[in-house]
Amino acid sequence: MRVFLCWPGQLLAVVVLVLQLAGSLEVQCPIPVIAHGQLKPAQNFTYGSVATLECDAGYIPLGATTTMRCLGSGRWHPRVPACTLGHCPYPPVVDHADRNLQREFPVGTTVTYFCRSGYTLLPEVSPITTCLKNFTWSVIPKLCQKVQCPSPAIRHGREISPRKDEYTVGHQVEFQCDPSYVLRGSQRIQCWSDGTWRPPVPYCDKVCGPPPKITNGQHSGLRTEQFPYGLEVKYSCVEGLSLIGNDSIYCTSDDGVNLAWSGPAPECRVVRCPKPTVERGRMTPQRFTFPYGAAVRFSCDEGFVLHGDAESWCLADGTWHPPLPTCRPVLCPQPQVANGRLKSTSDGKMWYQTNATVTFECLRGYRFSDDGDTSSEDSWTATCLPDGNWTPLPKCKKEGDADVCEEIHYIKTVFECGVPIAELKTLLEIQKLFLEIKKLKVELENLNK
Template structure:
């Protein structure tokens, strides 16, 4: 019994409210608000004749009207076209040397700012349209990236590609590193002030030496007598007598401590025929008139062959290669009688094909 009494006492306020509501003919329930519209208080039931003021949530502005609705005796609210639309922020301008990205300029819209390569953003990279109709931060600046003077390796230097004034260097400026002899450069010789405001990796200057160079067969070299040669030191070569130098006249001590490729001396050749006529240096010569009988390496000489079907002669070239001169297979050396008595019938003397 006591339990039931306690329960009735607790429910009494709600029972009284229901009785009071029922006592009235019609009441209005709390109106359902359209998007972004609000009203003051938390009251849930309204008597006929009660006016309620409508307003816009922060970040929105009113459009049309009226701004008030009234509870009628039928328990319904009067009609209104009142609506709230988002506030707009001013159209943004892109930063100098940068870009912006956005879809709209209404309340809670955002703008993302970026800078072109070689520039760094000074300010907010993202801003939002506030309830006040203003952006959360001013347009940022894009300031050009700069580096200090390029670091110099020990025993080295840098040569900039353009005139530098002061201690600040703009993004994109480049230069070339060099080392003072006898030091060699290890790493990238080119330097650049990058978009991060830092220089590319600095190379090193290391001392390099080469052992005494070796001589070449049938040749000589011009070199001072010393046990070590420094980086970029050079040695010249030459050949004895009629030998011909093939390759570079000069070798150089390289970065890896080795000499560049040595040249070689190539031997002369002999035209190994006893009878016949040859074409040498633009002249037709009888072989016995070639004095001395010697061709230098790389020189070309022609012998004469016969086209028996066409009954005509033609010249075939061959080249002296390091002491070897191959006589073309078509060449037929005449007999002594034919050579001495009937020279006008030789392939070199008859009609040429």
């Protein structure tokens, strides 16, 4: 027979009365459920038996006592203990590294290390350690190594300070270039914690040698020690002398490697060109000295025309180039008048000077025309102008139908010149209208007689 009893505030106690063969009863304690642990031995918890608490890996007993005894009342004494998560001691110290701030380290906790300034994490090494179930830390290998900057050697230069086998954080280096080279960049650099040089490592660039000197002159680089690629040097002469040649030379390179000056240095010489005089001409600007390189322009007086170049320069040999021009009188060509001729045979020249006059007369059967009307004048005078043209020349038209014949001749000329048909048609319409007007004019003159 089994009887179940319950005491308030106590674990459920089950008292099992076992009818023994001898006819007596024996008390047995219950098997407790312990999170993350158990009692040993795990069976036959009868009155007077002793059991010991064993926790799972990573857990420890909560309290100082781990041994319990089964009482005659069917309860354990002391009370059934519990298991709690265990802790690891402080993580191990790692050379040249620090960890995140933390005071407690339960099982399963991870701790991350980071290298101090001037050191860097070794490649392919994890900086994390874990609190294991045996309350120890996972193995931490060597994590950090010194930060080193690469050797800062430069071509055509050297370190002023003694060279070292390794360059660590904070180390400074100064450089100096070989002769005929100039330093590009900062003369002093420093190794930083990220393993780079700051400012960047400079380099030595080739330079030109000193520019050539000139007699009675100087160049702008007298106070310059280095002449790098692209530098310009300007020359000047003492007062009274002219600079012959290019006033500047540049440090350049023909092959992209070697440097040289762009050309020879100029010379300082006395150069004075004679005053440029052109008869019947004018010079601009007005000046009284004509050293090397001076430029002047020329123009002619009215009635004269310029032959040659309008501008000339004083050369190094004291001559003008191009040669000075000349001013020649303006000439008018012999005038020609259709159906007319020069009245005087002495006027039959090919060219006429300015203001020269010629007199025309019309051929027999023709008369001078003035704006379409015939004139009663027997002669016409034309004058040669300063620009090489004549005053208006006369027109000699045949008496009577002279205008009509002239218009027909004009239409024929236009047709032979290949004028488009549409334009030619318009011209014919205009000429037709002109002929109608002429016809009406004649009829009116006949009515008035």
